[in-house]
Amino acid sequence: MRNILLLLMILLFSNSSLSSPIKTIKLAYSDIESFPFQMGNGTSVATPPGLSIDVIEQAASQLNIKIEYVRLPGKRVLHHIRANDVDGGFIFSYNQERAQYADYPLKDxxxxxxxxxATxxxxxxxxxxxxxxxxxxxxxxxNQLLVGAHRGFSIVKILQANKIDTLEIETTAKLFEMLRKHRIAAVAxxxxxxxxxxxENQLTDIERIEPPISTKDYYLIFSHRFTQQNPELVEQIWQTIGEVRDQVIESNTKKYLAQEKVVN
Structure with missing residues (x-):
C-alpha cells in the first residue's frame, strides 16, 4: 500500500509539473489601440486583446509559457526593452537602430x-x-472622388504625403458602403x-488594385539579455509564431470586425 501511495504521489507531481507554465515572460506593447492587432487604450489588456496577442498567446500555449503583458507609451516600450526591464515587446518593424539593443528573428x-x-x-x-x-x-x-480610409490609421498620412485627398471614416462597413454608393473612388x-x-459579406463587385500602397512586416522582439539567457526558448517562440500565425489571424479577424461594429 505504501508503494502504491508513493507511486500515486509521483504521478500527481509529474502531471502538476507538466500543466504548470515552465516560464513567465514579461512583454510590453503600446497603450494606444492599433486595430485589429492591438485593441483598446490604456494600461489594461482589452477583451478581445488584438490579433498580435492572439498569435503570441497561441504560441505561448503550445510552449507551456505564461505571458505577463505591460502596456506603455510606444517610446517607453522600446526604452524598457533597451534597459532590460522587460523581456521583449511587440509589434515592431525591423530597423538597424532598434537592432542595436533588441533581437529580431534573422535569416542571412x-x-x-x-x-x-504580422504584415x-x-x-x-x-x-x-x-x-x-x-x-x-x-x-x-x-470626378476627382476622395479615397476612404479608417480614421486615425497610419495609411492616412501616407496618402496625404502622396497628395491624395482622403476621407477618414470610422468603420469598415461604412467605408465599403460609401464605395458601393460611388461616394468615394476607392478604399485604402x-x-x-x-x-x-x-x-463575409460576399461583395463580388469589389476588387483589389496592385501594387500595394505600403507593406511592412512586424515582429516580436527580445532584449539582448533575455536572448542571451534563453537562446533556445527565444528561437522556439519565434518558430512557433511562424507556425500558428496565419491560422490564428484567418480565424480571428472576423471577431474583430464584429467588435468594430459594436464599438463604433
Whole structure:
C-alpha cells in the first residue's frame, strides 16, 4: 500500500509539473489601440486583446509559457526593452537602430519574414466597373472622388504625403458602403481586414488594385539579455509564431470586425 501511495504521489507531481507554465515572460506593447492587432487604450489588456496577442498567446500555449503583458507609451516600450526591464515587446518593424539593443528573428543577416507576427499591408479597393488608375504613387480617378480610409490609421498620412485627398471614416462597413454608393473612388485599407469583410459579406463587385500602397512586416522582439539567457526558448517562440500565425489571424479577424461594429 505504501508503494502504491508513493507511486500515486509521483504521478500527481509529474502531471502538476507538466500543466504548470515552465516560464513567465514579461512583454510590453503600446497603450494606444492599433486595430485589429492591438485593441483598446490604456494600461489594461482589452477583451478581445488584438490579433498580435492572439498569435503570441497561441504560441505561448503550445510552449507551456505564461505571458505577463505591460502596456506603455510606444517610446517607453522600446526604452524598457533597451534597459532590460522587460523581456521583449511587440509589434515592431525591423530597423538597424532598434537592432542595436533588441533581437529580431534573422535569416542571412536580414529579418526573417516567415517568423513575423504580422504584415501590415495596405491596398486600394475599388468597384470593378469604376476606373481607377494607380501606379504605386499617383492616383487618377473619375470626378476627382476622395479615397476612404479608417480614421486615425497610419495609411492616412501616407496618402496625404502622396497628395491624395482622403476621407477618414470610422468603420469598415461604412467605408465599403460609401464605395458601393460611388461616394468615394476607392478604399485604402489593410488587406486582412478587407479580405475578411469582403468574404463575409460576399461583395463580388469589389476588387483589389496592385501594387500595394505600403507593406511592412512586424515582429516580436527580445532584449539582448533575455536572448542571451534563453537562446533556445527565444528561437522556439519565434518558430512557433511562424507556425500558428496565419491560422490564428484567418480565424480571428472576423471577431474583430464584429467588435468594430459594436464599438463604433
Amino acid at each position: 543577416q536580414q529579418a526573417d519574414s516567415s517568423l513575423r507576427i 501590415l499591408d495596405y491596398f486600394l479597393y475599388k468597384l470593378k466597373q469604376q476606373p481607377v488608375d494607380w501606379d504605386g504613387t499617383r492616383l487618377q480617378t473619375v 485599407i489593410q488587406s486582412n481586414i478587407a479580405t475578411s469583410f469582403i468574404e
